[in-house]
Amino acid sequence: MKGLIFIFAVLLQLYAGSAVELDAMYSDSTKCKACHHYIIEQWESSWHAKSHYKNDEYFRKTVDYIGRKSRRSTNAIQVGCASCHNPRIAVTETDIDYEIMVAMKLDEHSEVNKALQNDLLSEGINCVVCHNIDKIHADLDGSKRGVHRVSWMKSGTMVGPLEDAFSPYHKVQKRDFFNEEADTLCFVCHANDRSEEGIVFTNMESEYRKGEKMCVDCHMSPRHEGIASTLRINDGKQRTRLVRDHLFAGGHVSSMWNGALDLEAKSQGDGLVVTLINPQPHNIPSGFGARELILEVEYLNGSEAMGRHSMSLTRTYTSKRGKPTIPHLAKEMGPDMSVPAHGKKSVKFPLAKGADAASITLYYRLVNDEVRGMLELQEPIWSEKMLVNSLVQKL
Ligand code: HEC
Ligand code: HEC
Ligand code: HEC
Ligand code: HEC
Ligand code: HEC
Structure with a gap:
């Protein structure tokens, strides 16, 4: 038994991957509501917000189907999908040892199971996915996507498009991948999706014919006058800025x-x-x-x-x-x-x-x-x- 516990402890370390823990103050969208509620309402209507085993029937049944056909545990499959669908997951890889633990029914208290049961993941691709990316490693080989293509910011600093923002709740930093290089942000995940057998069945990046518009022009909104935050930071008034709507409307929206x-x-x-x-x-x-x-x-x-x-x-x-x-x-x-x-x-x-x-x-x-x-x-x-x-x- 002692031997097993030792193996278990070593495995936990291996699973730690490149996850960075989120401070509870910033962990989910409810923490942003006081000052960004209209952005949250727009995002909630999108399929980014539904990207989770619980909330998207198609995703859930695909995971279960792969599990049945490949005889791998659905948890291990979900960890793989999470790299794009739930990138703030605390473990980023599993291996054959995890499958052995599942087969021996020793996985119940494992880090993998704990990570998957974390309620915060059910928000899918939420604010602290996009706005906590420090660097995008666009030079990595095409198969590295989602969590494997980014480094995270320290929890508590929000990155965004604004040069001169100030917030009393969090630090802010500007990144070009929210401005002229915004397509790079979308290609972190919207590219090079491959099957278990290594077949690339979709690759938006290679088929893309860049024109005047970026992904965000058509799938968020054009930039228009609005507010980035409801907080009265401008001599007692809200500050107006050029903003986009967080709609991420696509194939699921018939009017599109x-x-x-x-x-x-x-x-x-x-x-x-x-x-x-x-x-x-x-x-x-x-x-x-x-x-x-x-x-x-x-x-x-x-x-x-x-x-x-x-x-x-x-x-x-x-x-x-x-x-x-x-x-x-x-x-x-x-x-x-x-x-x-x-x-x-x-x-x-x-x-x-x-x-x-x-x-x-x-x-x-x-x-x-x-x-x-x-x-x-x-x-x-x-x-x-x-x-x-x-x-x-x-x-
Ligand atoms: C490389 C990043 C990436 C990985 C890894 C990934 N996906 Fe996705 N997946 C996406 C993106 C981006 C979309 C949205 C594309 C679209 O809607 O056209 C998507 C859409 C889907 C959809 C359609 C959902 C809908 O509501 O129509 C299903 C089903 C799906 N993925 C299943 C999976 C499963 C199961 C896995 C793991 C075995 C997985 N994906 C791994 C990026 C990824
Ligand atoms: C899929 C990535 C993504 C997600 C998820 C996301 N954002 Fe954004 N956000 C962006 C992009 C891209 C911009 C830059 C828009 C622009 O060009 O003005 C932006 C801009 C902003 C801005 C600056 C105002 C503006 O429109 O420029 C704020 C504030 C913001 N986001 C907050 C949030 C909050 C709060 C959430 C969670 C509900 C969220 N974002 C979710 C991509 C994202
Ligand atoms: C107490 C109010 C408050 C809360 C809570 C809050 N913010 Fe902000 N946030 C602000 C203000 C104020 C700004 C600056 C707005 C401006 O300058 O127009 C801002 C700016 C931003 C920006 C733009 C940064 C840039 O440089 O472009 C992002 C992104 C952002 N917040 C995300 C979040 C997220 C995500 C959360 C929740 C985890 C959150 N905020 C919680 C007040 C808040
Ligand atoms: C962290 C990974 C990730 C990033 C970054 C990301 N997306 Fe997504 N996106 C997804 C996944 C996964 C889905 C599918 C969710 C589902 O259907 O369950 C999706 C769905 C969408 C959809 C809905 C597609 C449909 O068929 O309805 C649109 C539109 C979209 N994303 C646009 C964008 C844009 C624009 C950006 C860049 C600003 C972006 N995404 C950045 C992973 C991502
Ligand atoms: C000139 C406008 C425009 C630009 C730029 C654009 N799209 Fe689209 N996209 C559309 C339209 C129109 C559709 C079809 C209706 C819909 O699904 O929104 C679409 C569909 C989609 C779909 C669903 C596709 C399907 O077959 O189900 C996804 C996912 C998507 N776009 C992502 C992106 C990403 C990521 C980028 C940037 C790399 C991007 N789009 C750039 C206009 C655009």
């Missing part, structure tokens, strides 16, 4: 999809060629692996329906046993069906005889049928078809 891609169509021989045009600086779909575009074509003669076609543009994944699987277990991927950044993609439908017009509608869905079925996702958001664009083309 309105007009995200443009449509063109023309008849060519015996077919109707539909072209999807992407004005955005990254591919669409992108980000996560099983997203989907759905194109529907209905042929008409006057008001009479002449037949329908539907096409799914998504990616498929195969496991090491050659069976359909989820992105995180992929050994191989099907062709990339996304519309490239600042690019186009054309597809062809058979023409209906006698039709004088085609009504074309483009939708987006967060999870394709195959993966939604495998994971048995229940919440309506995963199957909702969000309207992207539509067009009626005379033939």
